[in-house]
Ligand code: FES
């Protein structure tokens with residue numbers, strides 16, 4: 259008996275993209291704390307040096323492979339392994355072996371360049387350890403006293419980053435999956451180097467009739483975008499995606515609202531946040547079961563999907 263072979267054994271053919279990715283929130287990274295994370299297909303530790311700068315390494319000791327996040331500790335500008343006490347500096351270099359005269363110059367922890375932007379600790383992942391190719395975007399709302407603290411939502415999703423990001427350029431699914439057309443007047447869709455911008459004028463429904471407003475999206479790299487809403491409320495949604503591995507993504511939304519004190523604004527914001535959560539809940543089962551179609555059969559209006567894919571391809575090193 260013969261069986262037909264599947265033509266596509268993996269749901270998507272992509273490696274993890276390179277870029278800046280959220281690995282922690284700044285306020286979760288207290289001094290002397292060693293946070294453990296599983297991103298970039300490996301185990302990580304995240305900590306702060308004596309000057310307060312965030313540092314991110316692969317968690318496995320270069321000596322005999324102990325996990326630094328399980329019993330290891332921060333000592334000023336070093337972290338020390340729980341197994342035989344070897345210490346590493348912020349560059350990942352071994353700087354002390356308790357039972358040897360000199361450090362081992364070959365022993366090094368893989369270290370990811372790290373910065374903080376708007377209350378987010380971002381680490382630069384590149385499979386070949388190429389140095390950062392761009393600066394992450396600023397988030398002026400974070401330092402603006404008119405904006406409130408972030409409300410944070412996180413989702414672990416069984417799909418790759420590119421497939422999840424395609425959602426924003428797949429206009430037809432809004433009506434079908436989310437029961438509302440992606441209303442509004444798209445004024446500009448631009449892919450420029452590492453950046454992408456979608457500007458749109460929108461009408462938001464309200465009890466007093468439609469209110470004019472805007473939804474503007476500014477993205478840089480594969481893991482980071484800010485969506486700014488104006489009209490009924492002034493709010494920003496910082497969207498961060500981090501590859502857990504090639505097939506799993508952590509999506510975090512950080513929502514911040516301007517003039518959060520008045521009750522009407524609060525109520526509208528609550529409804530808005532609920533709709534964002536509802537919509538991602540509707541998308542997730544589709545993302546977790548679909549497969550990538552490399553040469554899709556598209557309707558004429560669906561060209562933005564191909565523009566997005568072309569732009570995204572630059573973030574793959576392999
Ligand atoms: S495994 Fe870390 S010091 Fe030996």
Ligand SMILES: [Fe+2]
Pocket residue numbers: 425431432435436537541
């Ligand atoms: Fe969606």
